Amino acid sequence: MKKILFLGTTLMLFILSSYAQDKVIEKSGKKPKWVNGLVKDYIIVSGTGADLQSAQQNALTLIKQQIVSAVAENVKSTSTLYTEEANYNNTVNIFLEKYASTTNTQSGKVPFLQGISLSKAEEYYWEKLKRPNKTITYIYHIKYPFSEFELKKLVSDFRMYDRKLTFQLERLLQQIDSVQTVEQIEGNMAQLASLKDYFMDARQDQCNLGISQYRSLLNSIELVELESQLSELKYYLRLGNRPISTSKKPIVRSECARIGSIINNADNVIIQYDYENCYEDPENSILVKYHFGTTDVQKLFYFDVTASKTSIFLSDPLYFKSILKDDNMVTKAVLDLTLQSKYDSPFTIEKVVIEWKGLSPIIIDNIQQNFKGKGSHNLRLNVNQPISINETSALGKTLPVVSGYIYYRSSANGELMSYRIYNQSYTTDW
Incomplete structure (x- = not known):
């Protein structure tokens, strides 16, 4: 604390000597004794500027810088008390030393500096000076209360707050491999961005690395x-x-x-x-x-709009082959059909009806044969109804045709459909 007061006094003496030949053309009142001096439990600063407001703000900045420097000096001096905290205290000290040089733009990010304001100044005094080169300058002096007790409290507050944010950083980095929601990733990235603005040491690089790793998760x-x-x-x-x-x-x-x-x-x-x-x-x-x-x-x-569609047709002639027959009738036969499916969806053949003009239809029921896929499918059926040889034989005929129906069911939606066999060519071995 004494070192900080000495530096503050040296700075004020330098300012005083710089303006020794200036003419005071206006002042706030009688010049107090504390101006440019040392007072226990107080910070005495002098800020300069081209106008009163800028001189006042410069004085406030000097107060913040001296308080930050005092905290940094105190943290540094106590770092030898606990060996296990040496690395931590060194990091804090580096941070505060950097902070002291950028107090004007960074102070809003540290809670213990946010309470420093002109309203807490115990006394102030300002002068309007005319320099030998005819320019106007203001000097604003502030007597700001700052005791050893307040210093220790600020040191304690800072250490607690800094530790809290360090633990927060460590927790966020540990969660990279275990996040379960996108919102958790985005929330953790936002927290790291906020911490990055606070930290001014190597922890800022850790924040940047964490943000990069979380962004990589989103990309994956x-x-x-x-x-x-x-x-x-x-x-x-x-x-x-x-x-x-x-x-x-x-x-x-x-x-x-x-x-x-x-x-x-x-x-x-x-x-x-x-x-x-x-x-x-x-x-x-x-x-x-x-x-x-x-x-x-x-x-x-x-998606395939034909996924639930089913449509079949016959592309080749039907082929009848006798198994049992006599001179007039085929009592048992095999019927081969080549089915063409327009779509990939599966279907089931349930019933086939064959009709020759003037004859009773041949009905093949309870077939229940399943097919799947677009293209050709072979269907072989047993025919157990008697068939007239003379009325149905294809031998010697120019273009024998047969009609009928194929009943099939879509496996996708269960719909029962039928295909009309009309004047379909066929062959027989009888």
């Missing part, structure tokens, strides 16, 4: 599709090999689908949509986009 988030179905998209957010959640609603767009509800569940997100206006296009998609801070996380989810 990906959207992963779950068991989606047509008209409903279900996905979750993944960070590395673990899920991560957010309460934020995504931006959802589609060139053809109409977006309905967006449901945020604890472990997934469901987007319901209407695809009625979408054509059969492999590029049909839904864009899901999140904006996390300065990071965009997005993905295109493709």
Whole structure:
């Protein structure tokens, strides 16, 4: 404390000698005895400026600088009391020494400096001086109460506050590998940004590193599709090999689908949509986009409007092969059909009806054969109804045709459909 008072006195003597030849043209009153002196439990400062207000503010800045220097000196002098705190105290001292040189712009960030104001000054005195070169200068003197007790209290407050923020920094850095929500990442980044503005030592670099690591987490988030179905998209957010959640609603767009509800569940997100206006296009998609801070996380989810569609037709002639027959009738036969499916969705053949003009229809029921995928599928059926050889034989005929129906059911929606066999060519081995 004595060292700080000595430095303050030296500074005032320098200012006094600099303005010794100036003429006082105005003053606030009778010049007090404490001006440019030393008074126990007080800080005496003199600030200069081109006007009264700037001189006053410069004086206040000097008070803050002397208090910060006093705190720094006290912390430094007590650092030898506790060996285990040597590194900590050295860090605090470096911080305060840097702080003392930037008090004017940084004081608002440290609580123990926020209480320093002109309203607490016990006395003040100012002079308006005219210098030999005719310029006007103001000198503002302040007598500010600052006892040893107040110094110790400020030192204690600072140490407690600094430790608190250091522990906060350590906690935020430890949470990098265990965050569970996007909001926690963003909140921790905001806290680190605030701490970075406070710290003026190596801890500022730690804050910058932490912010960079958290931002990297946001960049690593990906959207992963779950068991989606047509008209409903279900996905979750993944960070590395673990899920991560957010309460934020995504931006959802589609060139053809109409977006309905967006449901945020604890472990997934469901987007319901209407695809009625979408054509059969492999590029049909839904864009899901999140904006996390300065990071965009997005993905295109493709959907197939034909996923629940089922449509079949016959492309090749039907082929009948006899198993048992006599001169007039085929009593047992095999029928081979080549089915063409227009879509990938699965379906089940339930019933086939074959009709020759003027004859009773051949009905093959309870087939229950399943098929899946776009393209050709072979269907072989056993025919156990008697068939007239003369009426149905394809041998020697130019273009034998047969009609009938194929009844099939969509596995996607359970709908029962039918395909009309009309004048379909066929062959027989009889």
